[in-house]
Amino acid sequence: MSAFAAVFVREWRLAAAGGGGPAGPAAFMLAALALVPLAIGPDPDILRAAAPGVIAFAALLASLQGAERLFGDDLSDGTLELYALSPVSLTALSVIKAGAYVSAVLWPAPLIGFVAAMAYGMDGPSAGALSLGLVLALPGLALVSGFAGALAAGVKRSGLLIALIAAPLQVPLLVFVAGAGRAALEGTGLAGANLMLAGAFSLAALALAPFGMAAALRGRLE
């Protein structure tokens, strides 16, 4: 097994097992989405109109939940220094971490998004478009959260700081995912464009964010 694969397997298993794995963000998202109707009232029309935005927003917040642990633990217990000595570069490590975070922790978000969209009264196809938008946006959300996590690694109680850093940078994803759901719901024919833009943002984040994370981590290791 190559070093890359070995590190991925290790990171994946740690992410899946530690801190409840996918259960944490999933439960958070469910709780948030269960509270929304209580906050804005049970009117089906309002709920249906609000659904895409609220669901995309809940997924964004859920993606921030685990960002603190992404690099913070490895930095405090010295694992990061061992990684720096390993043949896997810090840039590759950042890709691995974000990939493991998506595939082990965040993966329920599109499913929960789909179920919640149906429960909020969206029709099947538009709930599907919203869910697909979440699938396309998850890598971008994870990479930006990871970027903020790498910058704030080693800071005490970094959760709030990570949210403050990551949230403005994630604005485009929020707009495109919610836009995809809403466009499908209203039948404006722009759902496809929104989906492609969400995917494009994720790809751009994949091209750039790992270098930013590696640079931030290198500073921590000096």
Add this chain to the structure above:
Amino acid sequence: MWSAFANPERFERLAARLVPWFGWGAAILFAIGLPWALIISPPDYQQGDTVRIMYVHVPSAWLSMAAYAGLGGASFVYFIWRHNIADLAAQALAPIGAVFAFLTLATGSLWGRPMWGTWWEWDARLTSMLVLFLLYLGYMALRAAIEDERLAARAGAILAMAGLINLPIIKFSVDWWNTLHQPASVIRLDGPTIHMSQLWPLLVMALAFTALMTALVLMNVRNMSLAKRAEARARRRIEGEGT
């Protein structure tokens, strides 16, 4: 050529010489621009006297964006060449840019009340300005949270550069969001093209704001640079006594 100013002492001398020019320049430009904009220039045929808010609002908006571009540029220079002056410039620009962004939002809100009939409109420009303000806050919070100075400078530089790359995307996405989901009846700030009698005072005010910001940044950087060197000297003296 630019690396010549990475020498703190040379920069401090230069800044000390430039500050009065920009400071007095700003004072003179304000002395001309403020009465011109607030009293002499004609009220707008549609907006009446409220249009005078523009002379503070628009320069603030320009400068809040220019300051972020400067923040990103200075961060880039610091990140690549490790010139401390560039980091100090970034550190000085952030709060000033944040204040201008806040001023833009506040004056926009005051302007929106009589013109749009609401304090806040989820207009594309207002919203992206709000996101810009949040980016400034995130940058300052990150720097404040990291105790090690060099580490804070480095992390801040990376974040500022990421923000600079992402800013056009945010702007685009917010415009897109807005055209999709806003009723088209919203009164736009950019309705008719601006009349010359309003353009000139606006340009004078913009120059005045720019000179003011330049003077403030130069003063701030010089102070921080001096404080840093004084601290280093004090530390050397204490260490010298210890041996």
